[in-house]
Amino acid sequence: MTGLFFLIIYVSIFVVSAFVVTRLLQRGIHDYTSLKTVTFGDESAVRPNRAAGIISILTIFVMWGIFTGSNLLPSFLHAPGPFVGTTSFTYTAQVEGQAPDDATVTVVVHPRGEEPELDEVAGGDGFAKDDTIAIAQWRTGLINVQGNDEISKKDGARVVAIDGQKIAPGQTVQTANGSVTLSDKGTPNFAPTKGWQMEPLYLPAPEGVWSRTLQILDEGFRNFTLWEHLGYSLFRVVVGFLFGAIVGIPLGYAMGLSNWFRGWFDPIVEFMRPVPPLALIPLVIIWAGIGEIGKIILLFLAALWIMAIAARAGVSGVNISKVHAAYSLGASKWQIMRYVIVPNSLPEIFTGARVAMGVCWGTVVAAELVAAEQGAGMMIMTASKFQLTDIVIMGIILIGIIGFGIDMLMRYAERFLVPWKGKG
Amino acid sequence: MTGLIIDNISMRFDLPDGGHVQALKNVSIDLKAGELLSVLGPSGCGKTTLLNIVAGFLAPTDGKMILNGHEIKGPDAERGMVFQQGALFEWMSVRENVGFGPSMKGMPKNDKAEVVNHLLDVVGLQDFKEKAVYELSGGMQQRVALARCLANDPDVILMDEPLGALDALTREKMQSLVLKLWKETGKTIILITHSVEEALLLGERLIVMAPRPGRIHKEYRLPFAELGVNADLREVKKHPEFGPRREEILNMIWDMEEEIMGTKEDAA
Numbered sequence: 001m002t003g004l005f006f007l008i009i010y011v012s013i014f015v016v017s018a019f020v021v022t023r024l025l026q027r028g029i030h031d032y033t034s035l036k037t038v039t040f041g042d043e044s045a046v047r048p049n050r051a052a053g054i055i056s057i058l059t060i061f062v063m064w065g066i067f068t069g070s071n072l073l074p075s076f077l078h079a080p081g082p083f084v085g086t087t088s089f090t091y092t093a094q095v096e097g098q099a100p101d102d103a104t105v106t107v108v109v110h111p112r113g114e115e116p117e118l119d120e121v122a123g124g125d126g127f128a129k130d131d132t133i134a135i136a137q138w139r140t141g142l143i144n145v146q147g148n149d150e151i152s153k154k155d156g157a158r159v160v161a162i163d164g165q166k167i168a169p170g171q172t173v174q175t176a177n178g179s180v181t182l183s184d185k186g187t188p189n190f191a192p193t194k195g196w197q198m199e200p201l202y203l204p205a206p207e208g209v210w211s212r213t214l215q216i217l218d219e220g221f222r223n224f225t226l227w228e229h230l231g232y233s234l235f236r237v238v239v240g241f242l243f244g245a246i247v248g249i250p251l252g253y254a255m256g257l258s259n260w261f262r263g264w265f266d267p268i269v270e271f272m273r274p275v276p277p278l279a280l281i282p283l284v285i286i287w288a289g290i291g292e293i294g295k296i297i298l299l300f301l302a303a304l305w306i307m308a309i310a311a312r313a314g315v316s317g318v319n320i321s322k323v324h325a326a327y328s329l330g331a332s333k334w335q336i337m338r339y340v341i342v343p344n345s346l347p348e349i350f351t352g353a354r355v356a357m358g359v360c361w362g363t364v365v366a367a368e369l370v371a372a373e374q375g376a377g378m379m380i381m382t383a384s385k386f387q388l389t390d391i392v393i394m395g396i397i398l399i400g401i402i403g404f405g406i407d408m409l410m411r412y413a414e415r416f417l418v419p420w421k422g423k424g
Numbered sequence: 425m426t427g428l429i430i431d432n433i434s435m436r437f438d439l440p441d442g443g444h445v446q447a448l449k450n451v452s453i454d455l456k457a458g459e460l461l462s463v464l465g466p467s468g469c470g471k472t473t474l475l476n477i478v479a480g481f482l483a484p485t486d487g488k489m490i491l492n493g494h495e496i497k498g499p500d501a502e503r504g505m506v507f508q509q510g511a512l513f514e515w516m517s518v519r520e521n522v523g524f525g526p527s528m529k530g531m532p533k534n535d536k537a538e539v540v541n542h543l544l545d546v547v548g549l550q551d552f553k554e555k556a557v558y559e560l561s562g563g564m565q566q567r568v569a570l571a572r573c574l575a576n577d578p579d580v581i582l583m584d585e586p587l588g589a590l591d592a593l594t595r596e597k598m599q600s601l602v603l604k605l606w607k608e609t610g611k612t613i614i615l616i617t618h619s620v621e622e623a624l625l626l627g628e629r630l631i632v633m634a635p636r637p638g639r640i641h642k643e644y645r646l647p648f649a650e651l652g653v654n655a656d657l658r659e660v661k662k663h664p665e666f667g668p669r670r671e672e673i674l675n676m677i678w679d680m681e682e683e684i685m686g687t688k689e690d691a692a
Contacts, residue, residue, distance in 0.1 A: 324479065324505060324511070327480075327499035346515075
């Protein structure tokens with residue numbers, strides 16, 4: 001149910017904002033370019049709407065707030081929350097040879113982690129006595145209603161109705177602020193209304209994640225500061241990638257220039273390329289353990305093939321006219337290598353480096369999930385074992401930001417260092 | 425003994441399926457220093473192969489070439505080449521492209537700058553000196569390619585459809601430029617083209633090649649190139665001899681093309 005409401009709200013925000021922005025605020029495009037979108041393959045005709053991007057991100061946070069009861073949103077925007085407070089229901093106990101007797105169960109539903117003090121209950125008249133119980137939000141509670149009754153289960157008493165409605169084992173009856181299900185053995189199980197909000201165990205509110213972030217920034221996590229965790233991951237990526245590039249690029253050049261090298265390494269490279277680096281984790285752990293060496297070997301292997309293939313493609317992709325031109329301009333083999341082949345292959349190598357950095361970042365997080373002393377992946381894996389969902393979400397967001405940052409940095413470097421990319 | 429002697433060149437390519445293609449058969453051309461030769465022919469007649477052999481990119485199966493008294497073996501700066509397109513180094517500026525040859529030879533910086541400046545003036549690109557080559561239009565790029573070739577002061581300039589990718593107007597301007605450069609520098613030029621008009625305008629001598637195997641079909645000596653130096657090429661085209669010559673050569677090539685299509689149909 002919650003999922004359906006979530007989807008309805010999300011889709012309506014999408015539709016309404018699309019209408020408001022494109023029809024009312026930006027008033028649409030009515031020249032011929034508005035028709036260009038029907039031209040298949042004309043990618044340039046569709047450009048991202050800046051407003052849509054901003055609204056999309058805001059919507060994610062608003063939805064997050066709505067369904068977690070965030071303090072950042074006014075409370076009228078919150079999805080109905082779980083019931084908190086005191087409620088009650090009556091049960092009717094029956095035993096053969098006696099008139100049925102009613103008793104009241106008082107249920108105190110309290111936020112998790114705050115154990116309330118329960119009032120003593122007066123017994124009430126009849127053989128069934130009143131009960132009281134405390135249940136945490138989002139939890140259910142079995143109530144041993146007959147534990148204090150004068151005639152109990154042992155004597156053949158059964159609960160036959162809740163709030164006056166008949167009930168049999170396995171059946172459920174709605175009561176105020178919740179529902180009662182009779183267990184197979186005839187014990188009522190009270191489930192307070194859950195509402196539509198997510199339990200913090202599954203999804204903490206945004207401010208919860210933020211305050212946890214500040215706390216981790218301040219105190220660190222598992223003997224390492226947040227910066228150390230992220231720094232270790234980045235360090236592994238950079239070192240692994242650098243080794244991969246140092247070996248991979250010359251290997252790729254050799255493969256692009258010499259038949260023998262090409263023949264020798266092609267089977268190896270072509271075989272290793274489709275092996276996901278993640279599949280190498282177990283072997284690397286067996287060989288090198290879970291320390292830095294193992295991680296760096298893994299990332300080296302992740303980057304190596306990508307860089308070798310990129311360099312090979314860069315060399316093979318040189319327009320033969322350029323080489324011929326250089327020859328007829330009097331260049332020697334080495335000069336052609338230095339002034340034609342290398343610069344010509346740089347754009348390919350940069351593309352490879354971008355891909356390799358992305359793959360390395362993904363691989364290092366995965367490797368840390370499996371086994372590590374520190375690192376971004378280790379942080380979220382350990383946090384999940386202790387059900388610290390806020391740290392898990394914080395970690396995922398930080399991993400995403402760093403991955404995005406790496407890619408942007410590589411793109412920027414590419415534009416700066418190889419401006420001739422794609423201009424041949 | 426100056427000039428280029430192409431002596432009985434044959435070229436055979438082996439195919440992967442065991443067969444082979446006779447790209448050139450017994451081609452001989454005797455070119456004096458400073459002559460402008462245009463080579464014309466239907467596609468597949470071996471024009472480009474011939475040029476690549478003269479440039480030294482391909483070794484002929486038979487025959488030899490002698491330039492200024494020594495035999496041609498491999499590419500050398502004495503034979504410059506201008507390609508149709510895509511042969512400029514896009515990682516270098518216009519100035520660096522033009523100065524590439526002198527740089528490779530290790531010419532001192534000042535001398536090189538002088539050569540480059542002079543040539544940029546000649547081709548009219550002084551204002552675009554520091555631009556990247558991919559920022560220039562197609563015609564400008566070909567002017568850079570011409571200047572780059574001239575910077576090396578080669579004895580022979582080989583042009584492989586250098587104006588093929590240009591629009592008609594730019595093409596006409598470039599044809600005038602080629603004629604002007606030819607006259608001013610006195611270089612021996614071999615120009616390959618698809619365009620009959622271009623071959624007539626730019627060919628002091630003109631060779632029509634025939635395919636299968638690639639061979640010389642007919643040779644002309646023409647006055648138009650000389651007339652076209654420093655003149656309006658449109659005026660040259662009005663020369664009484666120009667139209668008939670064009671028709672004659674067009675028909676010749678048309679017949680060859682038809683023959684090729686015919687044999688293809690027979691095969692199919």
